[in-house]
Amino acid sequence: MIDKLVELFALAQGWLFQGAVEPLMHYAGLGEFTEAAFEGTEWFLIGVCELVVLWIVLRPLEFFIPVHGFTDRRARWNDFVYTMIHRLGAFSILIFFVLDPLGDHIAGLLHLEGFKPFNLDDLWPGVTDQPVITFLIYLVVLDFFDYWYHRAEHHVGWWWGLHALHHSQRNMNLWSDNRNHLVDDFLRDMVMAVIALFIGVPPAQFVLLVVVSRMLQSLQHANVRIHFGALGERLLVSPRYHRSHHAIGSGHESHGAGSLGGHNFAVLFPVWDIVFRTARFSKTFEQTGIRDQLPQPVGSNRNYGNGFLEQQWLGLKRAAASARRHSS
Numbered sequence: 001m002i003d004k005l006v007e008l009f010a011l012a013q014g015w016l017f018q019g020a021v022e023p024l025m026h027y028a029g030l031g032e033f034t035e036a037a038f039e040g041t042e043w044f045l046i047g048v049c050e051l052v053v054l055w056i057v058l059r060p061l062e063f064f065i066p067v068h069g070f071t072d073r074r075a076r077w078n079d080f081v082y083t084m085i086h087r088l089g090a091f092s093i094l095i096f097f098v099l100d101p102l103g104d105h106i107a108g109l110l111h112l113e114g115f116k117p118f119n120l121d122d123l124w125p126g127v128t129d130q131p132v133i134t135f136l137i138y139l140v141v142l143d144f145f146d147y148w149y150h151r152a153e154h155h156v157g158w159w160w161g162l163h164a165l166h167h168s169q170r171n172m173n174l175w176s177d178n179r180n181h182l183v184d185d186f187l188r189d190m191v192m193a194v195i196a197l198f199i200g201v202p203p204a205q206f207v208l209l210v211v212v213s214r215m216l217q218s219l220q221h222a223n224v225r226i227h228f229g230a231l232g233e234r235l236l237v238s239p240r241y242h243r244s245h246h247a248i249g250s251g252h253e254s255h256g257a258g259s260l261g262g263h264n265f266a267v268l269f270p271v272w273d274i275v276f277r278t279a280r281f282s283k284t285f286e287q288t289g290i291r292d293q294l295p296q297p298v299g300s301n302r303n304y305g306n307g308f309l310e311q312q313w314l315g316l317k318r319a320a321a322s323a324r325r326h327s328s
C-alpha cells in the first residue's frame with residue numbers, strides 16, 4: 001500500500017515538474033536551478049497531500065466535537081491562506097533559495113575543518129541504526145530545540161511582538177498552526193533546518209520529520225474536544241494541552257509588565273514543560289486569545305488585524321516598537 005502511494009507520488013511529481021515547472025524555469029532563464037526546483041516541487045506536493053488529509057480528518061471532527069460551536073468563517077479562511085502560503089509556497093522557496101545553498105556551504109566548511117557530522121548509527125549498533133529509532137531520536141532532539149525557540153518567542157520583546165499574531169486567534173481551527181508572522185516563520189524554519197544539518201539528519205528523514213511535526217501541530221490547534229488521557233497528556237501534546245497555552249489571560253504572556261508567566265510551551269512532547277517546570281494539565285478547554293484584546297478594564301480592545309496583510313504589518317509595528325523601547 002505504502003509502496004503504491006510512494007509510486008503515485010513520484011509519478012505526480014515527475015508529471016508536474018516536466019509539464020509545468022521545468023518549462024517555466026527555462027522560459028524564465030532559470031535553467032541552472034532545475035535540480036532545486038525538482039525538490040521544491042516535492043515540497044509543494046507534500047503540502048498539497050497534508051492539506052487534503054487534514055481537511056478529510058479534522059473537518060468532520062470539528063463538526064461533530066467542537067470546543068466552541070460558533071466559528072468565524074472569515075478567521076478560518078484567513079488561517080487557511082496562511083497554511084497555503086507556508087506549506088505550498090514559502091517553505092519550498094526557503095529550501096530552494098536559502099537552505100540548499102547554505103547546507104552545501106556548511107557541509108563544505110565542516111569537511112574542510114575535518115568535522116564529521118554526528119552519526120547516530122554508530123552510537124549503539126543494532127539499536128540506533130534502526131530507522132524507527134533514529135527517527136524518534138531526531139524527533140525528540142529537534143523538539144527540545146523547538147521548545148526553547150518557543151520560549152524565546154514569548155520572552156524576548158520584539159519576538160513576542162511577532163508571535164502575538166499566532167496567539168491573537170480567538171477562533172482556533174485546523175489551519176491556525178500556520179497563523180504566524182512570516183519573519184518568524186522563516187527564522188524558525190532556518191534555525192530548525194540548520195540544527196537538523198548539524199546533528200546529521202539524513203534528507204529523506206528530514207522530510208518525514210517535518211511532515212509528522214506539522215500534522216501533529218495542526219491537530220493541536222483544531223477546534224476539537226480531544227485530550228489523550230492522564231498518561232497520554234504527558235507523552236504527546238494534545239489539542240487540550242496546547243489550547244491551555246493559548247488560554248486568554250494565563251497561557252502565554254511571559255513578557256513585560258504584569259507578566260502572567262505562561263505555560264505549555266512544548267511543541268510535540270510535554271516532557272520539556274515537565275522538566276523545566278512550565279507544564280499545566282488543565283481539565284477544561286479554555287477560551288483563547290490575548291488579554292489586551294478584551295475590552296476595558298481587563299484589556300484595551302487592541303487590534304491585531306483582520307486580514308493577512310494587516311496582521312503582518314501590525315506584527316512588524318509591534319516588534320519595531322518593542323525593539324525601540326528596549327534600546328531607549
Ligand SMILES: [Zn+2]
Nearest residue numbers: 166221242246
Ligand atoms: Zn499554537
Ligand SMILES: [Zn+2]
Nearest residue numbers: 150154163252
Ligand atoms: Zn506561543
